[in-house]
């Protein structure tokens with residue numbers, strides 16, 4: 001049996017049941033998401049650091065303008081003066097979504113991953129601006145991520161597309177789902193899909209740093225499916241985290257899941273936003289090169305390569321220009337760690353900050369090499385070339401491999417070296 005034997009039904013639409021998960025900051029690019037869409041699946045873009053992302057893609061200058069506006073505050077540990085301009089967030093979000101949506105060419109869909117923990121100094125107002133602008137710009141679906149998202153639906157309940165846009169939630173436990181569902185039912189807006197993300201996923205994890213290993217995706221998915229059945233709720237469930245082959249996906253589809261969400265295998269595709277040298281590091285990584293740590297100021301554990309440059313950061317907090325993780329009081333764990341280390345530093349000594357990192361800068365510069373647990377298996381998926389580098393597969397190749405492979409087989413891309421010679 002293959003993934004292609006199944007379909008995901010969302011409302012009246014039918015999709016190939018493969019969802020490429022959102023990967024901020026601009027790792028799941030427009031091009032990557034569009035590939036899934038063209039092939040009849042679902043691709044995500046992410047709105048993490050959207051003003052900065054627009055600056056890179058469209059040469060706008062949101063970040064420079066904000067940095068200039070608050071330049072007087074650059075040496076100040078108190079960042080409470082710094083705010084995002086809600087109009088600019090909406091403008092950037094619309095630009096990015098329209099740019100992506102306008103290039104749709106298949107029967108699939110483009111969703112946007114929106115993380116609640118991206119608090120941007122005024123968590124409710126900025127999240128509302130992001131979600132509303134994405135809907136205005138025609139996004140097909142919004143996947144609410146990184147947080148319990150208890151008040152998120154209230155922020156958009158008056159939007160004209162509230163009932164028409166597809167709305168999904170990422171949860172890692174039945175408990176998180178039941179809390180979210182209470183509010184959703186009260187608002188008369190149950191989610192259109194539920195992504196159940198297990199402990200092997202990339203990015204931030206919805207588990208404690210000490211016990212993520214005790215959890216297993218199949219078990220959580222079963223709990224969620226059983227719960228929905230008892231509640232008479234027919235909501236598609238989409239497992240994510242560690243699904244490395246088509247056969248892994250089929251195991252979930254056979255037992256009641258409606259689709260799978262995958263990401264790690266796409267990190268090294270040509271369309272992924274990571275720089276090529278970083279993609280090589282991903283493929284070269286062994287099991288022991290991957291760590292789950294607590295350096296993210298969001299408070300969530302995060303999985304990344306141990307060689308991520310962000311783990312050696314001692315840079316001055318960059319909140320005047322970025323500041324995406326500032327909480328409602330203008331605080332971020334990295335600012336505290338930085339100024340503590342600055343005070344403790346002996347003359348001429350290099351500053352060392354080990355407990356936190358400047359994730360805004362790290363993600364923006366592709367210095368935080370966040371990855372899924374299965375990253376060490378990426379070498380099974382492609383060819384080593386004569387110059388020692390790994391061939392980067394196309395996203396279409398990986399998508400099709402998930403769709404059609406059987407018996408745990410992984411189809412490597414056709415060698416480009418042989419084709420050219």
Ligand SMILES: Cc1cc2nc3c(=O)[nH]c(=O)nc-3n(C[C@H](O)[C@H](O)[C@H](O)COP(=O)(O)O)c2cc1C
Pocket residue numbers: 020021022023024025027046048113115145146170197200201202203204240241242243261262263264265267370371372373374
């Ligand atoms: C490089 C990378 C970045 C990610 N960034 C995000 C993100 O910004 N927001 C989010 O909700 N999930 C993020 N994820 C999680 C994925 O969307 C997805 O659910 C998960 O990684 C699927 O598991 P897999 O990578 O084992 O296939 C990220 C994953 C990776 C590999």
